[in-house]
Amino acid sequence: MKASWTDKELIDLCLAGKDSGYTRLYERYATSIYNSIYRLVNNIAEAEDLLQEVFVNVFSNVNRLVELDSFEAWTKRIAINKSISHLRKRRIYFTDIDEVQGSEILRDDEENEWQQSRVEDIEQAIERLPDLTKTIVNLFLFEDMSQEEIGETLGLSHTAVRSQYHRAKQKIAQMIKEKGCYGR
Missing domain, CATH: 1.10.10.10 (Winged helix-like DNA-binding domain superfamily/Winged helix DNA-binding domain)
Incomplete structure (x- = not known):
């Protein structure tokens, strides 16, 4: 496999049923998506569970990725929506902000x-x-x-x-x- 793949190329691999496409997309974006989830739920275990749910959802709808402009933006949107939904169901709200720029x-x-x-x-x-x-x-x-x-x-x-x-x-x-x- 080549060293640097674009998101589009990785999505094409996913559409072709190649596990390497899923793996590389997950490895590329999991940390960023996890951080977004964690900032909202403020619980490591819940953030990890939600991260898995997000990627299951994303990869289950891989056919929708064809018309996508930004894989990361779409995945982050799903993550935020899932996190907010989780908070509404559980009535648990985040209380910590771990980084302030500057x-x-x-x-x-x-x-x-x-x-x-x-x-x-x-x-x-x-x-x-x-x-x-x-x-x-x-x-x-x-x-x-x-x-x-x-x-x-x-x-x-x-x-x-x-x-x-x-x-x-x-x-x-x-x-x-x-x-x-x-x-x-």
């Missing part, structure tokens, strides 16, 4: 401590948001979904998503301000 631009140890303190404060503020609002914030910030996509996924209007997100930003800022000033 930490690589730290200047020194003092800056690092200050920045880490801010990140923790933001994480705590997000944890205290109502469940729906928390989901909207995470899908927008960490899954790079548009407000329209979030609305479609959650069954809300674009206006409702925009309003919830705007209120969430205000609430987070208020909670951080109440906790203490970050001036130097």
